[in-house]
Amino acid sequence: MSHSFGLHVVAEGVEDLETFDELASLNCDLAQGYYMSRPVKVDELRPSIIEAEKKVNESKNTSTG
Numbered sequence: 001m002s003h004s005f006g007l008h009v010v011a012e013g014v015e016d017l018e019t020f021d022e023l024a025s026l027n028c029d030l031a032q033g034y035y036m037s038r039p040v041k042v043d044e045l046r047p048s049i050i051e052a053e054k055k056v057n058e059s060k061n062t063s064t065g
Contacts, residue, residue, distance in 0.1 A: 003027065 002009045014033035
């Protein structure tokens with residue numbers, strides 16, 4: 001219903017892969033929760049994001065050849 005109004009659907013409190021996959025099958029646009037990351041201190045956030053970006057880029061590189 002939200003999509004029909006041009007809105008994004010955001011799920012909060014996602015704690016496991018099963019829930020994440022179910023939300024994806026229901027066309028949920030964004031999700032957050034312990035499944036993705038436990039809360040982190042501000043000074044740990046930037047290094048955490050950089051590390052996650054590296055993993056994403058490595059994954060893209062290995063899947064494309």
